Amino acid sequence: MTINRVKTLTTYDLTQLETYLIVAKPYATKYRNFEACLVGNKQDDDLMKQQEFRLSLFRIWTYADLIDSTEERYKKYLDYIES
16 A cells, blocks of 8 residues: 655645634634644645635645745744844
8 A cells, every 4th residue: 555645735735725714713812813824745736726716814835845844934934043
């Protein structure tokens, strides 16, 4: 049996994320909020086209995007504490 570990994000994944946001919304308050991220190895073309026309209440990233963002955030943090 071969396990495919490459996750290509599709419009189904986007719809599922929106459903999770609907479920989570009642728990968001002035002091507690949330951010939704959809992360996978690749994004299919239909997903990228649909994301363009939807509200940007969430992010769609590849794993590389997530790693780059994390590195940038921690570099800024290290620069701040070292100065």
